[in-house]
Amino acid sequence: xxxxxxxxxxxxxxxxxxxxxxxxxxxxxxGQFILLRIxxxxxxxxxxxxxxxxxxxxxxxIIQEVGKTTYSLGELEAGDSIKDIAGPLGxxxxxxxxxxxxxxxxxxxxxxxxxxxxxxxxxxxxxxSIIGARNHDLMIMEEDMKKVSDRLVVATxxxxxxxxxxxxxxxxxxxxxxxxxxxxxxxxxxxMMKFTSLLAKKNNLPTIVSLNSVxxxxxxxxxxCRVSVGGKSKFVCVDGPEFDGHEVDYDELTMRQSAxxxxxxxxxxxxxxxxxxxxxxxx
Numbered sequence: 344x345x346x347x348x349x350x351x352x353x354x355x356x357x358x359x360x361x362x363x364x365x366x367x368x369x370x371x372x373x374g375q376f377i378l379l380r381i382x383x384x385x386x387x388x389x390x391x392x393x394x395x396x397x398x399x400x401x402x403x404x405i406i407q408e409v410g411k412t413t414y415s416l417g418e419l420e421a422g423d424s425i426k427d428i429a430g431p432l433g434x435x436x437x438x439x440x441x442x443x444x445x446x447x448x449x450x451x452x453x454x455x456x457x458x459x460x461x462x463x464x465x466x467x468x469x470x471x472s473i474i475g476a477r478n479h480d481l482m483i484m485e486e487d488m489k490k491v492s493d494r495l496v497v498a499t500x501x502x503x504x505x506x507x508x509x510x511x512x513x514x515x516x517x518x519x520x521x522x523x524x525x526x527x528x529x530x531x532x533x534x535m536m537k538f539t540s541l542l543a544k545k546n547n548l549p550t551i552v553s554l555n556s557v558x559x560x561x562x563x564x565x566x567x568c569r570v571s572v573g574g575k576s577k578f579v580c581v582d583g584p585e586f587d588g589h590e591v592d593y594d595e596l597t598m599r600q601s602a603x604x605x606x607x608x609x610x611x612x613x614x615x616x617x618x619x620x621x622x623x624x625x626x
Contacts, residue, residue, distance in 0.1 A: 344424040348401055353483045356408045357451065358417045365400030367392065367430045373462035374436030374455075374553065374585055377402070378429045378561045381415055385426065388412050389558045389580075391455035392431060402428075405454035405483070411610040432561050433584045436551075440467040442525035445517065446492070447473045447510050447539060449531025453484045455553055456530045461491040463528075469493050471522075473513045475531075479504035511538050524548050529588060533597050540588035550588035554579050556599060571595050 348361040367377060371392045378387045394403040408417045419425070436459050444463045448456035453474045464470045472492040476482040477500045489495050496513045497505030506513060510531070517524065527550040529539040536552045543550040559565040561580045568579035571592035577583065 344426065345428045346424050347419055347421050348399075350419070350421050353405065354481050356417075357481075357483055358406045358408065360404045360406065360416075360419075361396075361399075361401045362404060362425060362428065363400055364402045364428050364430075365397075367428065368395040368400050368402050369397045371395050371402065371431040372435035373438060373458040375431035375433050376584060377404075378432060378558070379404075379416075380426050380428075381412060381419075382426045385415070386412050387429075387559060387561070389432075389555065389561065389584075391458070391553075393454050393457055394461075405451070407451040410607055411613075414611075429561065432580060434582070436462060436528075436585060438462045438466050443469045443471065443523060444526045444528060445471045445473065445514065445524050447475075447514065447527065447529040447531070448484075448488075449475045449510050449529075449535040450477070450481070451483070452529075452531030452535070453488065455555075456528060457484055457487055457491070459528055459530075459553075460488065464491045464493075468525075471517065472496070473498065473510045473517075475499065475510040475513070475535075476504075477501065509538075510535060511542050514539060514542060518542075518546055526551065527588070528552075533593055533600065536588060536591075537593035540591070540593075544589045551585050552588040552591060553584045554586065554591070554596065555584065556596065569599070 346363045351359040353359050376389050376391045380387050390404050392402050393405050406413050406416050408414045446456050446460040460470050460472055470492045471494045472488045473496045475498040498508055498513045527543045527548050529536050530553045540550050556568040556579045558568040563578040563581040569576050572586045573590035
C-alpha cells in the first residue's frame, strides 16, 4: 500500500499528489514512469514520475481526470492509500550538455516535461521552456517551470494568458529569432507532438517525444503499447517512453489510442451512475 501524503488541485480536472514510494523515490530518473493500481480490481495505468523526495520517500504524480481510474484517483484524499505502484519503469531520458534545449509541454504534458527540463538544466544546458494550455485556468506548473528554465514562454489557445497561439507558434517564433536550438523535447497530446515534430524536422532540429500509449503490464509482454517508429514496431513501456519525434507514426498512434474508446465511455457512464448513487442524489 502507498499512502497519499498530500493532494492539491492545480486546475479543473488536474490533481497533484505526493505519494509514499521510498524505493522508487531513490531510484527514479527523468523520463521514467510508474504503473499504478488503485485497488484489487482496478486497472493499471502509467503515470510519469514528476519529481521525488528521497529523504521523505515520496514521489510526485500529476493526474488529469479523463477516465474511470483517474477520476477515482481524484476522489482520494491525503491519508488514503493506493493498492500498489510499480516502478521506476521505462528508459530514462538521455541527459547531457547539448547546448540549448527547448522543452515543450502542452496541457498535462507540462508535468512529464518538467523533470526533463530540470535534468537538462542541471547538466549545464540553456533551457528554454514553452508551456501551453487551452486557456489561463488550465495552465499548470508555471512556477515550477520558471525555476528550471533560463527562459519561459507561455501560450494559450484563446489568448487569455501569454501569447495567443499554440506551442508550435511559440517554437516558430524562437526559430524566427535565429536562435540556435540543439534539441527539442516535446510532450503533450498526440496532435501537438505531431505538428511540433513536423515543424522541428522542417528546420532540422533533433526532436524527442514521450509517448503515453495504452499500456497494461509495463514489461513488453502484452503488446498493448506498440507503436511504429522508423517503420519498426516498438514498445513504449520498455523501448521508450521516449523516441525520435521525426520517426513516430502519429496517425497509427492516434488510431491505437482510440481503440478502446467505446469501452472507456461505458466504464465512465457506469462510474458516474454509481457516484450519483453514493452521493445520495438518485439511489
